[in-house]
Amino acid sequence: MLDSPRNLSELDHRTFRTDEFWRVIPGWKDVSAAEFGSHLWQAKHSIRKLDQVQSILGDRISPSFIEDIAAGLRIAPMNVRITPYVFSLIDWDNPTDDPLRMQFLPIASQMLPDHPYYMADSLYEDVDSPVPMLTHRYPDKVLFLPLTTCPVYCAYCTRSRIIGGSTESVDKDTYGPNPENWEPAFEYLRTHPQIEDVVISGGDAFNLTPRYIRLIGEKLLAIPHIRRLRYATKGVAILPMKILTDNEWLDALLDIHRRGRELGKQVVIHTHFSSPREITQYSLDAATKLFSEGVHVRNQAVLQEGVNNSIDEMVLLTRKLSYMNIQPYYVYIHDMVPGCEHLRTTLWDGVQLEKNVRGTTAGFNTPTFVCDAPGGGGKRHVASYEYYDRENGISAWSSPNVKPGELFLYFDPLHRLSPEAQARWNDSDSRMAMIHDVIRRSDYEISEKARTKIARRLEGGAVATGGKR
Ligand code: SF4
Incomplete structure (x- = not known):
């Protein structure tokens, strides 16, 4: 559900922060504007380890939040690297809901199991690669x-x-x-x-x-x-x-x-x-x-x-x-x-x-x-x-100029579906029935080869192309 608009002023977008916002971070309270504005200082002080987060924030971060980050990093696919610029813009009085913290420092308490049809190479960049890179x-x-x-x-x-x-x-x-x-x-x-x-x-x-x-x-x-x-x-x-x-x-x-x-x-x-x-x-x-x-x-x-x-x-x-x-x-x-x-x-x-x-x-x-x-x-x-079953979070797409005759499926995150729809996803027969229903209702003629390809993907569940996951 989207938030309702709160009627932004037509001039809100012209306000840009000019304060020395990094000085609220205990470890950087004495950093001058000249230092902070240097790309060399930024690169040198980029955060790459959890103990840096703790030492720079001191008692502005609770031990339980640090533990939440540590647990998040144990299961996250990305390492930590944050510039001081971004780190200082995080609201450390409410890091749980901060949009910048969420993008760069995952916490285990917010993470969810992957979707059954996630893919490590979701866009097939490796598949569509004629030569390396x-x-x-x-x-x-x-x-x-x-x-x-x-x-x-x-x-x-x-x-x-x-x-x-x-x-x-x-x-x-x-x-x-x-x-x-x-x-x-x-x-x-x-x-x-x-x-x-x-x-x-x-x-x-x-x-x-x-x-x-x-x-x-x-x-x-x-x-x-x-x-x-x-x-x-x-x-x-x-x-x-x-x-x-x-x-x-x-x-x-x-x-x-x-x-x-x-x-x-x-x-x-x-x-x-x-x-x-x-x-x-x-x-x-x-x-x-x-x-x-x-x-x-x-x-x-x-x-x-x-x-x-x-x-x-x-x-x-x-x-x-x-x-x-x-x-x-x-x-x-x-x-x-x-x-x-x-x-x-x-x-x-x-x-x-x-x-x-x-x-x-x-x-x-x-x-x-x-x-x-x-x-x-x-x-x-x-x-x-081509068709979108909103109730079950399944959409079907064609791409006539890129891969004619193929149909592509995107799935909404399960936690955003109703309890009834989540129950259908948990039952393999009803899951297959609703996916095939979307394919059938899609107004696009797909080739036999494409049909087999989709079936293989669906039978295989998560199709990961690398990694330990
Ligand atoms: S989204 Fe872009 S900048 Fe961010 S980690 Fe991936 S490649 Fe790097």
Whole structure:
């Protein structure tokens, strides 16, 4: 159920925090604005272990809450990494409900068992990978993953199977940047003239050195048919100081941006604000700097229970981004990946939010709400399902241009269903009956091969492609 809007003022989005908010954290009460505003200080003081949380917060955090985090980390698929910037924006007087704490420091008392049909590689990025580090799903676009480390680790990460190093519950093949390993991807791009668009993601482009930002940019811009590059980084949201003080990194990006313009090609940044509470004067300054250099920035948010599945939060996020000249591009329905069932919302939340955000600002600043269809169907508009059984939380999707003839299933989190629907899910016969009913009612003709594929997936239950889970 979505919160009712409380009538945001039309000017609320123009307020940006300018106070020295980090000084309420006992361990950082004496840190100056100059230190806090330095990307080097931020990187050096990033939180990577639970005992740092305790020592920095002192008696502002209770032993029972620390134990709750410790228990959460024992089962979570992601390691801890938080910048001081984000850590200081958490309301430590009420960490249980804080939307930033929820995104970066999971607690066991909020976590739920994974959905029966979760997948470690829910989007089939590995399946649709012709050469290592590359996913080729849409005809003219690829996803390039040159590294799998980030400046923060998000509890909801869709690539938790590879990002950020092994945890107690998941073994991962995390890798850092190594140009020797990228050559097969570059060669694939050179020999596939239909590809025009490359997303350089990971991991996070903030963790690429200036040399690697240039190397990747130059190699890709030199391929005649490639017209668009997107450097993907959550950094603008969680470490805006890097844009403001890491001149070497920014110069590398601006050089590639300039070179792209000379060649008539687009070089942009894709970033990742999910909550308006991540936004301060630092964010506005970083966005303004990129804007003044002519760099276009687009935002991709992830819809999460308790974080942003309220009309006010989503409208405020949209308006703040627009005010900062960051284009609110996508809001994703949470992928069906392990360890974050408590963060998933229903598809219906997404449909309702879309309806309530649309009309609050200009159309070109209204994000498209999408469900990335599990099994590699690609991003589909939330209201474009073939059939949606809301009572049992089952939706069916087609993707005629990506995988014609196939049908894809998305499942709402079980804890959001009625007790009667949960009971049906607990009975394997009625579960199968209701899923097959949705397939039958879907107004889309699927091939026999696709039917067999779905049946195999349903019989197999959880289809994990890696890890100990
Ligand atoms: S920044 Fe992106 S890739 Fe890295 S942990 Fe967060 S969601 Fe995953």
